Amino acid sequence: DAKTTQPPSMDCAEGRAANLPCNHSTISGNEYVYWYRQIHSQGPQYIIHGLKNNETNEMASLIITEDRKSSTLILPHATLRDTAVYYCIVGFQKLVFGTGTRLLVSP
């Protein structure tokens, strides 16, 4: 079973920030939090990952709470091309995918 809980769907206006939450209350101390997204039926695409510090790259920012039981993926300026299913995953080599959050970015 997936170790994470995400809302099934979210909407965001184009140009606005999209904030996608994830709960992972059973995370172990040495487990990373990964975010992937899947556009249509393409292969999942890596976005970002982190252990306990906040992380930022060219695609997104990842905010992890101090107790590490939840995190938020932030797409700072969402575009129509960001419409996808976003997966929050906790683990190691084996990625256990839940059903993710379907993000719809609208004009």
Place this chain on the structure above:
Amino acid sequence: EAQVTQNPRYLITVTGKKLTVTCSQNMNHEYMSWYRQDPGLGLRQIYYSMNVEVTDKGDVPEGYKVSRKEKRNFPLILESPSPNQTSLYFCASSLLGRSMNTEAFFGQGTRLTVV
């Protein structure tokens, strides 16, 4: 360009006719795996390999075989396909990191229909 390549992208076959879906990566990754994706069930791991000649079952291995004779290749074999194996399949690869600090690269998928 770093990539994972699957072939074929689409395949329609008949029940019982053996088939192989190939997967190749050019990143010298140790860890490779196969997933299937079905509506409402997300991606589920079929088999994985931690290095050449080292393979193990994932969550849904029944009806599948794999081999890892070379580091770059990890074919998925369906000896006798059945309609319940109709699905979207993904191959993935990543470094075998000791620190759990590694991202996975996925192929573009193979849509298999068994009639």
